[in-house]
Amino acid sequence: MNFNSLSYAIFLPIVFMIYWRVPHRFRWGLLLLASYYFYMSWNPQYIVLILGTTIVSFFAAIFIEKYKEQRMRKYVLILASIVCIAVLFFFKYYNFFSNSLVIVLKSIAIDLHPATLDVLLPVGISFYTFQTMSYMVDVYRGDVKAERHFGEYATFISFFPQLVAGPIERTRNLLPQIKSVKNFNYEEAAYGLRLMAWGFFKKLVVADNAAIYVDAVYASLDKCTGFDLLTAVLLFTFQIYCDFSGYSDIAIGTARLLGIKLMTNFKSPYLSASLKEFWGRWHISLSTWFRDYLYIPLGGSRCSRFRHSMNLMITFLVSGLWHGASWTFVFWGGIHGLVQVIENQIGWNRTNKNGLNRVLSILSIFIICNIAWVFFRAETINDAMFIIGNLVMDLRTPAQFLDSGIDLHKNGIFKVLIAATIVMVYDWKSLKMDVLEYIASRTLVVRWCIYVLVVYCIIFMMPVETSSFIYFQF
Amino acid sequence: MRKFILKSIIMLLMVYIPVISINYFVDPANIYHDDIVVNSAKLLNAGNIIESPKNMDEGLLQVCRMQELNYNPDTVIIGSSHVMYIPFECDGMLYNAGMSGSYLGDYYAIVGLLESKNIMPKRIMIGVDPWAFMRSADDGRHSRLDKYSRFMLDLVKDRHSELEDIEESDMSKLKEIVSFSYFQSSVARLRNMKGDALQAGGHIRIAVADNAVIGEAAKILPDGRRIPSAKEYHDIETLQKEALQYIASKRIYQLETGFRDVQQDNLKDFKRLLKYLTTRGVDVHIYLPAWYPSVYEYFKDDDNFSGVLKIEEAIREIGNEMNIPVHGGYDPKECNLTEKDYMDWLHLKPEKMLENYNYIRG
Numbered sequence: 001m002n003f004n005s006l007s008y009a010i011f012l013p014i015v016f017m018i019y020w021r022v023p024h025r026f027r028w029g030l031l032l033l034a035s036y037y038f039y040m041s042w043n044p045q046y047i048v049l050i051l052g053t054t055i056v057s058f059f060a061a062i063f064i065e066k067y068k069e070q071r072m073r074k075y076v077l078i079l080a081s082i083v084c085i086a087v088l089f090f091f092k093y094y095n096f097f098s099n100s101l102v103i104v105l106k107s108i109a110i111d112l113h114p115a116t117l118d119v120l121l122p123v124g125i126s127f128y129t130f131q132t133m134s135y136m137v138d139v140y141r142g143d144v145k146a147e148r149h150f151g152e153y154a155t156f157i158s159f160f161p162q163l164v165a166g167p168i169e170r171t172r173n174l175l176p177q178i179k180s181v182k183n184f185n186y187e188e189a190a191y192g193l194r195l196m197a198w199g200f201f202k203k204l205v206v207a208d209n210a211a212i213y214v215d216a217v218y219a220s221l222d223k224c225t226g227f228d229l230l231t232a233v234l235l236f237t238f239q240i241y242c243d244f245s246g247y248s249d250i251a252i253g254t255a256r257l258l259g260i261k262l263m264t265n266f267k268s269p270y271l272s273a274s275l276k277e278f279w280g281r282w283h284i285s286l287s288t289w290f291r292d293y294l295y296i297p298l299g300g301s302r303c304s305r306f307r308h309s310m311n312l313m314i315t316f317l318v319s320g321l322w323h324g325a326s327w328t329f330v331f332w333g334g335i336h337g338l339v340q341v342i343e344n345q346i347g348w349n350r351t352n353k354n355g356l357n358r359v360l361s362i363l364s365i366f367i368i369c370n371i372a373w374v375f376f377r378a379e380t381i382n383d384a385m386f387i388i389g390n391l392v393m394d395l396r397t398p399a400q401f402l403d404s405g406i407d408l409h410k411n412g413i414f415k416v417l418i419a420a421t422i423v424m425v426y427d428w429k430s431l432k433m434d435v436l437e438y439i440a441s442r443t444l445v446v447r448w449c450i451y452v453l454v455v456y457c458i459i460f461m462m463p464v465e466t467s468s469f470i471y472f473q474f
Numbered sequence: 475m476r477k478f479i480l481k482s483i484i485m486l487l488m489v490y491i492p493v494i495s496i497n498y499f500v501d502p503a504n505i506y507h508d509d510i511v512v513n514s515a516k517l518l519n520a521g522n523i524i525e526s527p528k529n530m531d532e533g534l535l536q537v538c539r540m541q542e543l544n545y546n547p548d549t550v551i552i553g554s555s556h557v558m559y560i561p562f563e564c565d566g567m568l569y570n571a572g573m574s575g576s577y578l579g580d581y582y583a584i585v586g587l588l589e590s591k592n593i594m595p596k597r598i599m600i601g602v603d604p605w606a607f608m609r610s611a612d613d614g615r616h617s618r619l620d621k622y623s624r625f626m627l628d629l630v631k632d633r634h635s636e637l638e639d640i641e642e643s644d645m646s647k648l649k650e651i652v653s654f655s656y657f658q659s660s661v662a663r664l665r666n667m668k669g670d671a672l673q674a675g676g677h678i679r680i681a682v683a684d685n686a687v688i689g690e691a692a693k694i695l696p697d698g699r700r701i702p703s704a705k706e707y708h709d710i711e712t713l714q715k716e717a718l719q720y721i722a723s724k725r726i727y728q729l730e731t732g733f734r735d736v737q738q739d740n741l742k743d744f745k746r747l748l749k750y751l752t753t754r755g756v757d758v759h760i761y762l763p764a765w766y767p768s769v770y771e772y773f774k775d776d777d778n779f780s781g782v783l784k785i786e787e788a789i790r791e792i793g794n795e796m797n798i799p800v801h802g803g804y805d806p807k808e809c810n811l812t813e814k815d816y817m818d819w820l821h822l823k824p825e826k827m828l829e830n831y832n833y834i835r836g
Binding site (some may be wrong): 020189448452456459 | 475478481482485488493554649654655657658661718721722723724799829
């Protein structure tokens, strides 16, 4: 059940109506049922996995809290984490590591043929696995108390708006909200709807239209001109941002309808003046997760320069791997890690950037992100290198571009670029104010004109066939 | 909360009232206005050749035609557009019931129609496309025929059912009237045809053709066969480009993003249909239409489309098992077909379709 599907459009109002009608003590039950139904609409069998992960982490946290002996607490935490990661490893990484091992062994003349698994990746497994692990670690550290109510805990893990593609929520933020008594708040619900509309605009108008051209180019690279490649690289930068942030907006907006505030996941990332700043603005729930549960435990920046650089590289390589079981994702993560190491070495983040300095910094980071995204999107590293190597080859004028290369939806590209510009203007304004609150403060006529305009933009400009969200594959 | 719900409903109405109205009145696919189809059927049954109206409900056309068909066909052709154009010549009277993109459910529906009208022929040829088994036997592409497919499914499973008792489901009509993609098509038609688009059905006049020669417009013959228009014949460069575009998008007509495994339940239902026909003395032939060469090579290379190759083998096995001749083959090389034998990336030229049909492996 995608957010942009008819079934979700029927599912959500039903859940919303019942949720605000039932007494508070039954709401966790309704949310849990709705969340499991939502998850099972993807593949019913995989409910066993999320339930299993929930049960293991629930009891592990209780044991961790119960045991006074530090060593035993650590063993339980490690064991439970291994179980959760093992499930993730089995479904997501087994074939990748197995194939990589075969290649390595072949290079030293050892011929191995391990069995490969033909299993479908359970939707959202990377997200809910990280969410359960952060819960267990937080209990171990004493930051939160172990939850004793299994139903409320299960709801926290499986909360449907953020279940399949985040934000990866922290126990401190989401669990108390699930437990707390809430009354319907008109402003919160209206804000939620506005945010959902904006999310759909980004997803359906920008991301899905960009995808048509990007997919065509990446599927036949050798038939593309440099201009095709350059356009596809630029479009993908907006596609991935609008797809993922659009999903997050819809998820956060949905949660607001139910009186729950999820964490912000994106804060105008393409207006960052450094990669360090970028990662404070992009997929914030994941970057803070890696900061708190990997980077800082490794030593963070409170160690030698060399160790600090190693910690950054490890964190970003693992982050790359989290995104996908392929060396292209690892390479992508590696680029981000390396650039941040260089930023630290040259003191890029030490000076405050203003005016032209800031604009140039933002442009530089935007270009670096574009190049890194090539590895994220390409099927192989060779393809990525081909694209980068040919970006400035065989460039043509825009008029020639329209008559050459991949002959698909060239007029649609201008539509995407205009919509992407609107997104960037929104992001720029968001640096100083909450744009949706600003709209809410306008007169009734202005507000409703904007709402109708956005909805009709979506209806007119969305492609006939829309795609599922990119981050679902993680 | 009441205020919130009320405002949400008002917003929904502001969006959907124009969408529903324009979808209904412009109706680019003539879903809500049947006059075109009814009149086309009358003309064809009276022995006229007509210029094929665009976006006609082909399922409804079959219903209207068979209700008033003035002959009992000896041979009926069932399948997708891969069979529509085949210039068969056979003993007795022929009726071509080909419909674009037909699934298994549509095969069931046509047989159900024949059974319900008591005009089961001596011979049936079914053009089987690999996408046919992606939906169940009661879920064809042409929703107007749903009740006939359900009726036929009951018959093959020995469940007694009367056609009159089977309710017609109009869910697809309901879905399209609120559909945003249908709205986009409606608006596009409004822009192209301006005021005329709002005359329900009136903007399409059914023209009777003088002959069956390939001309400006596509034609339908009284026996149901289609004659393509001249512009449907593409040159080789265009063919290559078209095929490349679809391969690049990794979405192939009706197959979407492909499938890896044969849908066994649906295959079983196909066997049931064949068994039903053969035990009633119908001479059944199966035809596997050849794919465009580079598209077939893509199927061989991309694991996501491995199901296509598996379907062919499964159909051939069924043919052997049930002693049913299997004509043609999905692999164009096997039938000595090349790019120049195609009129577009999906269809052979009509005369080549016949050649493809006449090929039997081994």
